[in-house]
Amino acid sequence: MVWGSRRDVQAQLARRRAARARQRAEHATACAEQQEILAASTGGDLHLHMAQAYRRSAQCHLSSARLQEAYADRMTAWGGEEINRPRFMTGVAEACGTSSAALTLMGTDHGQLSVASSDQPSRAAQDLEFMLGEGPAHDASAGGRLVSAAGRAIESRWPAYGPALASLGIREVITAPLRTEGSCIGALAVFDPGDGLGASDTLVVIADALTRTVLLGPDADPELYEGADHRDRVQQAAGVLSVQAGCRVQDALAMIKARAFTDGQTPDAIAEQVVRGTLKLAQGI
CATH class of the missing domain: 3.30.450.40 (GAF domain)
Structure with missing residues (x-):
């Protein structure tokens, strides 16, 4: 996918998500107003509590819409340089x-x-x-x-x-x-x-x-528009090191973390060296 198409697709997706979030916010606000009317006429605490819950939901959806719109604006203005890709x-x-x-x-x-x-x-x-x-x-x-x-x-x-x-x-x-x-x-x-x-x-x-x-929710994107890092390289390196050292993966991961902190490097940098074989953390290899 060329950068222009990628930019437009993600910007449009974010705007659609923002629009749906605003619709949900409007619906929650309308429900809150209905519950507030019922609370005023009946004096019931239940309606008041429900109104407060709907207000919180509306606030949540409105905040989500603004975040999506901000991302869409950045993607639209993006010039295509990967180093400057909007987050x-x-x-x-x-x-x-x-x-x-x-x-x-x-x-x-x-x-x-x-x-x-x-x-x-x-x-x-x-x-x-x-x-x-x-x-x-x-x-x-x-x-x-x-x-x-x-x-x-x-x-x-x-x-x-x-x-x-x-x-x-x-x-x-x-x-x-x-x-x-x-x-x-x-x-x-x-x-x-x-x-x-x-x-x-x-x-x-x-x-x-x-x-x-x-x-979470119907428009969930836990990858945050490809911005989430699952530390796949670190997990791969831990697997490689566990085989080399004959230890548990958790122990291999601890060795990678310790070496990264000691050397003042990122865990990903140490992991890359382990996977490539340029760094030996296990004794005797």
Whole structure:
């Protein structure tokens, strides 16, 4: 597919998704108004609670529509250079008042399954969590609650991750869990946000919109327009290394993470060397 066709297809898809999200927002708003009328006439708390639920749903769909429209606008303006290819997460970051945001999907053990980022600093921050096994996305996902830290509190809260994050020049992080009914599938981390984000419900609303309408739901796209990275090369390298070293895949993965952190490289860079055979991590090979 030539870049112009690819650009137009994804822009049109995003606009269609945005239009459907706005329709759902309008429907939810109409339902909320009906419930509010019933609540006023009957004095029943049930109708009031239902109205509030519909209002939250409308807010969620409207937020999703805006994110889709922002991505569509970027794709339409894209000149075709792969290095400048628009990222869906760029719009997410801007909606949160920053340039750096990352979405991480977690497994039941709270290990990373995939990651999507808006820029290099946010991706580097998620690589640190992947290598070290600690950080705000892990805590937000495991605890199902908002996690925030700034300045020295980052280093004191996460002894390994904190200093490494500070070395990236990041001074503050706020992370919201991606909650579903009875569980949590990951987290949305925002780095160096604008003033007031932590005191508002903006981050929670956006995280809810991502969970309910972008990652899940009838218009779900968990790949985020090809922006999600499942760390396939790292998983492949762990398989190769487990055979070479005669160890479990989990242990091989731990060796790759440790080497990446020690050498100051990304896990993907170490994985590439392992797969190509230019780096030997197992003794005796």
